[in-house]
Amino acid sequence: MWHIPIMTGQVFNGVSVASILLLTALGLALSFGQMNVINMAHGEMLMSGGYLAYLADKFVHGPAAFPCALLVAFVGASVLGALLEVSVIRWLYGRPLDTLLATWGISLILQQGARSLFGAIGVEVVAPHWLNGSINFTHGWFAGLSLPYIRIFIILLAVVVLGGLALFIARTRWGQWLRAVHQDREMAGALGINTKRVDLIVFALGSGVAGLAGAALALIAPVTPTVGQSYIVYAFLVVIVGGLGSLLGTTIAALLVGLLSAGAQMFTSVSFSDVLLLVLVVIFIQFRPRGLVATHSRMLKEA
Amino acid sequence: MREPQLEAREPLLDVEGLTVSFDGFKALDGMSLRLTSSSVRVLIGPNGAGKSTLCDAIIGHVRPVSGRVVFKGKDITSLPEYQIVRKGICRKFQTPGVLESLTVEENLALSARRHRECWRSFGRTLSGEGRACVNETLELIGLAEKRNMLAGQLAHGQKQWLEIGIVVASDADLLLLDEPAAGMSHGEAAQTAELIRRLSQWHSFLVIDHDMAFVAQLDAPVSVMHMGRLLKEGTLAEVRNDPQVAAVYLGRAEEVSRACA
Amino acid sequence: MRLKSVIDGLILIALALAPFYLSAYHLSLLGRFLALAIVSLSLVLIWGWGGILSLGQGVFWGLGGYALAMHLKLASLAPGDLPDFMMWSGLDHLPKWWAVFHSPALALTSVVVLPMAAAGALGWLIFHRRVGGVYFALITQALALAFSTLLISQQPYTGGFNGLTDFSTILGYSVNGPNFERGLYWVTVGALTGSFLLCQWLRQTNFGRVLVAIRDGENRVRFLGYNAMAYKTIAFAVGGALAGISGALYMLHVGVISPAMVGVVPSIEMVVAVAVGGRESLTGVILGTLLVNFCKDWISSAMPDLWLFVMGALFVLVVTAMRGGLADLAEFPFRKINLRQSRKTKRHDSVIAVEKEAEASKAG
Numbered sequence: 001m002w003h004i005p006i007m008t009g010q011v012f013n014g015v016s017v018a019s020i021l022l023l024t025a026l027g028l029a030l031s032f033g034q035m036n037v038i039n040m041a042h043g044e045m046l047m048s049g050g051y052l053a054y055l056a057d058k059f060v061h062g063p064a065a066f067p068c069a070l071l072v073a074f075v076g077a078s079v080l081g082a083l084l085e086v087s088v089i090r091w092l093y094g095r096p097l098d099t100l101l102a103t104w105g106i107s108l109i110l111q112q113g114a115r116s117l118f119g120a121i122g123v124e125v126v127a128p129h130w131l132n133g134s135i136n137f138t139h140g141w142f143a144g145l146s147l148p149y150i151r152i153f154i155i156l157l158a159v160v161v162l163g164g165l166a167l168f169i170a171r172t173r174w175g176q177w178l179r180a181v182h183q184d185r186e187m188a189g190a191l192g193i194n195t196k197r198v199d200l201i202v203f204a205l206g207s208g209v210a211g212l213a214g215a216a217l218a219l220i221a222p223v224t225p226t227v228g229q230s231y232i233v234y235a236f237l238v239v240i241v242g243g244l245g246s247l248l249g250t251t252i253a254a255l256l257v258g259l260l261s262a263g264a265q266m267f268t269s270v271s272f273s274d275v276l277l278l279v280l281v282v283i284f285i286q287f288r289p290r291g292l293v294a295t296h297s298r299m300l301k302e303a
Numbered sequence: 304m305r306e307p308q309l310e311a312r313e314p315l316l317d318v319e320g321l322t323v324s325f326d327g328f329k330a331l332d333g334m335s336l337r338l339t340s341s342s343v344r345v346l347i348g349p350n351g352a353g354k355s356t357l358c359d360a361i362i363g364h365v366r367p368v369s370g371r372v373v374f375k376g377k378d379i380t381s382l383p384e385y386q387i388v389r390k391g392i393c394r395k396f397q398t399p400g401v402l403e404s405l406t407v408e409e410n411l412a413l414s415a416r417r418h419r420e421c422w423r424s425f426g427r428t429l430s431g432e433g434r435a436c437v438n439e440t441l442e443l444i445g446l447a448e449k450r451n452m453l454a455g456q457l458a459h460g461q462k463q464w465l466e467i468g469i470v471v472a473s474d475a476d477l478l479l480l481d482e483p484a485a486g487m488s489h490g491e492a493a494q495t496a497e498l499i500r501r502l503s504q505w506h507s508f509l510v511i512d513h514d515m516a517f518v519a520q521l522d523a524p525v526s527v528m529h530m531g532r533l534l535k536e537g538t539l540a541e542v543r544n545d546p547q548v549a550a551v552y553l554g555r556a557e558e559v560s561r562a563c564a
Numbered sequence: 565m566r567l568k569s570v571i572d573g574l575i576l577i578a579l580a581l582a583p584f585y586l587s588a589y590h591l592s593l594l595g596r597f598l599a600l601a602i603v604s605l606s607l608v609l610i611w612g613w614g615g616i617l618s619l620g621q622g623v624f625w626g627l628g629g630y631a632l633a634m635h636l637k638l639a640s641l642a643p644g645d646l647p648d649f650m651m652w653s654g655l656d657h658l659p660k661w662w663a664v665f666h667s668p669a670l671a672l673t674s675v676v677v678l679p680m681a682a683a684g685a686l687g688w689l690i691f692h693r694r695v696g697g698v699y700f701a702l703i704t705q706a707l708a709l710a711f712s713t714l715l716i717s718q719q720p721y722t723g724g725f726n727g728l729t730d731f732s733t734i735l736g737y738s739v740n741g742p743n744f745e746r747g748l749y750w751v752t753v754g755a756l757t758g759s760f761l762l763c764q765w766l767r768q769t770n771f772g773r774v775l776v777a778i779r780d781g782e783n784r785v786r787f788l789g790y791n792a793m794a795y796k797t798i799a800f801a802v803g804g805a806l807a808g809i810s811g812a813l814y815m816l817h818v819g820v821i822s823p824a825m826v827g828v829v830p831s832i833e834m835v836v837a838v839a840v841g842g843r844e845s846l847t848g849v850i851l852g853t854l855l856v857n858f859c860k861d862w863i864s865s866a867m868p869d870l871w872l873f874v875m876g877a878l879f880v881l882v883v884t885a886m887r888g889g890l891a892d893l894a895e896f897p898f899r900k901i902n903l904r905q906s907r908k909t910k911r912h913d914s915v916i917a918v919e920k921e922a923e924a925s926k927a928g
Contacts, residue, residue, distance in 0.1 A: 032698075036698075038698050038701075038702065088880060088884065091884055092883070092884060096697060096698045097615075097617045097697065097698065097701065098883045098884075098887070100617065100698060100701055101617075101835065101836075101839060101879055101883045102879060102880045102883040102884055104832060104876075104879055105836075105875070105876040105877065105878065105879025105880040105883070106876060106880060107876070108872045108873075108875055108876030108879070109872070109873055109876035109877065109880075111872065112869065112872035112873050112876070113873075115869070116869060229828075233705060233706050233709050233828075236702040236705070236706065237702075237706055239702075240699055240702060240703065269717055270713075270717075271713040271714055271716065271717030271718075272714070272717065274709065274710045274713050274714070275710045275713075275714050277710075278703075278706050278707060278710045281703070281706070282686075282689055282690070282703070285689070285690060285693050285695055285703075286689065286693060289693035289694060289695050362787060364783075364787075383791075384786050384787060385786055385789050385790055385791045385792075386789075388786075388787055388788060388789035389789045393787065393788070393789075394787050396783075396784070396787075400781050400783065400784040401781075401784070402776075402777045402780045402781050402784060402785070403780050403781075404776060404779075404780055405773065405776065405777055405780070409773055412773075413773065413774065413777055413785070413788060413790075414788050416770065419788070419789045419790050419791075420791075421771070421790075421791060421794040421795055421798060424769065424770040424771040424774060424795070425769050425770070425771055426769060426770060427768055427769050427770070469784075469788070473788060473789070
């Protein structure tokens with residue numbers, strides 16, 4: 001059990017799972033912090049990203065295929081997210097529980113739509129040849145450890161997206177607006193910021209990132225109509241642990257949840273690790289009810 | 304004209320060196336205040352001086368990093384909110400916080416119930432004493448005819464009155480009113496001030512307000528806060544002529560004109 | 565008010581007499597949907613009135629169902645025998661915590677007490693840290709997921725994916741045959757009526773008023789000296805108990821309980837029935853549950869692919885366009901005039917507010 005290569009391999013797997021979780025949870029956390037809205041159809045953004053990548057991969061050949069698939073997944077999922085925001089979420093502003101239910105309805109429709117279009121059996125994206133293979137350790141402490149390129153790529157993707165988002169928020173004008181609305185919506189509106197458009201951008205961006213997660217996931221596992229469902233509950237837990245719309249909190253929480261479930265699976269079964277994870281989250285709430293990175297201010301009074 | 308009586312009676316509330324910090328920003332910085340029973344005190348100060356935070360801290364909504372709140376001789380600093388309320392402090396919020404899908408009467412009844420423990424809540428009615436209190440309060444705030452209306456359907460000013468009524472019906476010894484006259488017309492504000500003065504025979508009030516006309520009508524001692532601290536205490540006239548207070552309000556042109564009006 | 569009671573009474577009579585005018589097939593469907601209506605009532609209590617959205621009501625429902633099913637499983641065995649799935653999984657003796665369900669009294673008690681305790685404990689753990697709203701909904705959903713995966717994985721003790729089935733007797737009666745079905749139907753109607761009256765009574769007590777007040781303004785209520793956490797926890801625990809009863813009855817109607825019946829999707833289907841019926845109306849959600857489930861039965865047998873589209877669309881429609889659900893629709897003709905009035909006063913209000921602001925700024 002305490003074999004170093006196996007341990008390291010498990011940690012590595014945990015981090016790669018955490019990367020996909022992070023990509024999924026980022027959009028959720030952003031729109032939750034921004035609009036106090038949880039999008040239950042967010043998992044279906046991931047799913048549609050996977051299917052879009054599959055379609056792109058099917059129609060484009062050559063070395064451009066994979067980057068093209070990523071791009072299509074991102075843009076497609078963003079557009080889908082924007083449509084969702086404009087058609088449903090915008091109208092339920094200030095009613096978070098109703099938004100939850102309405103978006104759940106959307107998620108059912110999208111799932112069944114995918115099932116009708118692509119069938120219940122999963123489809124796969126063929127990884128480009130430069131992602132085939134792995135780093136193998138044959139000597140020393142790590143002898144026997146093998147790190148697949150695909151998983152390394154996924155981790156890198158998460159890091160790049162996270163960095164990009166952080167830069168976007170810290171450096172661009174849109175990011176500045178976003179922070180303003182996040183801090184005080186009314187004041188930001190009074191200063192002439194179009195808060196509705198900021199909401200739309202945040203939502204579309206979050207959906208796009210989830211689409212990327214779906215494309216990345218398609219490399220290691222088949223895309224099925226319900227693939228979003230299997231990730232989304234964990235992503236919710238990440239948001240709860242991470243705190244209101246903070247990139248840092250979400251990142252740490254995703255790593256914690258990913259590593260914990262990978263670690264728990266070493267010692268118990270998959271199903272038991274689910275239960276364990278939930279118990280840990282409930283215990284966590286006892287100490288940090290507002291999440292890892294909490295904001296203390298009078299503005300949170302109504303929360 | 305009543306003379307301000309700052310130290311005349313037994314202290315009801317003692318705030319001792321209270322400090323509250325929001326992520327490093329000190330909203331209260333060693334604030335101290337003493338209130339006696341059956342008195343009115345007005346709290347003024349520029350925006351961000353920490354007036355509302357002081358109310359939040361007294362009622363247990365925010366927790367201080369240091370200092371204590373002593374009420375009727377007991378330290379209540381670390382009690383949960385509902386227990387602080389049961390000890391006899393009730394607060395009116397800045398924005399009207401009436402319960403919109405209950406009737407006016409039910410709103411008051413909720414507050415007039417003396418037994419607020421969960422296990423005693425399975426009865427249907429209010430005690431005779433409670434009902435008398437509800438009726439009395441309805442008359443007091445002039446909403447007797449609207450008793451069966453949903454609180455959500457009241458006009459803004461009436462909601463303010465209803466919330467004052469809720470606070471009064473709780474029969475607390477100390478009532479904290481955060482801008483009770485906000486959004487009221489001159490006449491309504493005058494009526495509110497009159498109501499507060501009448502009720503101060505039985506309750507103590509801590510009133511936050513910006514409107515100097517209203518403060519003058521309250522005719523009560525004034526405490527000025529600045530940067531989370533107590534700056535000055537005295538009659539309205541004393542405070543008005545104080546150079547320090549004037550300095551605090553300087554640079555805020557609007558407030559200067561209001562404070563010196 | 566009075567008219568409502570008359571309508572409720574007529575519905576009850578119609579339900580009680582159903583065995584005399586419905587076919588056996590439709591009666592058995594009606595019976596199981598009425599059992600489900602009890603869990604809908606629990607959602608009115610906690611969500612409609614208390615404002616606490618539970619997406620994991622299937623867990624408490626399942627606890628009740630499994631508790632009784634364990635007893636039934638044991639009751640249909642010869643003394644000393646093991647349930648079939650235990651033998652297949654290589655257990656050689658009955659675990660102690662299974663054996664106690666031999667006692668019918670204990671099994672029936674735990675149908676109520678087990679889910680009630682679980683809901684109470686979870687509610688306390690989360691509400692006392694002031695976590696509510698969206699967070700609570702997400703946590704309960706995670707609970708539903710964890711519960712169903714746990715049941716599937718613990719095959720030797722829970723029967724795994726197939727759950728518990730193949731029952732023969734309960735309290736000495738055979739569970740097969742028309743007499744049992746008819747008796748069970750009336751028991752269900754009785755339990756539904758009891759739950760209905762319990763909820764109605766709760767709503768009229770001070771407890772109910774405080775609960776609704778907490779939904780409208782938790783802070784205001786807390787600052788009137790009420791311990792909001794205790795009220796919410798009790799409401800959630802009572803809701804859990806009702807869900808348990810519902811699960812046990814449903815299990816008797818269909819003769820099986822399995823993880824697929826208690827997971828994330830069934831839990832949320834319970835919510836859709838309540839949303840359609842009108843989350844604040846007891847009568848509304850009973851009718852809503854019947855409507856949604858008869859539709860589901862009909863659509864999913866005629867066009868299986870369509871059901872999820874319909875359910876999804878129902879969610880979106882009900883939540884965005886008709887928050888009051890069926891109950892609102894039924895009251896609409898009576899309320900039309902009032903609605904217009906309140907709209908008028910609202911406009912009036914805003915005019916007054918503007919005038920006041922103008923006055924205030926003049927005064928300042």
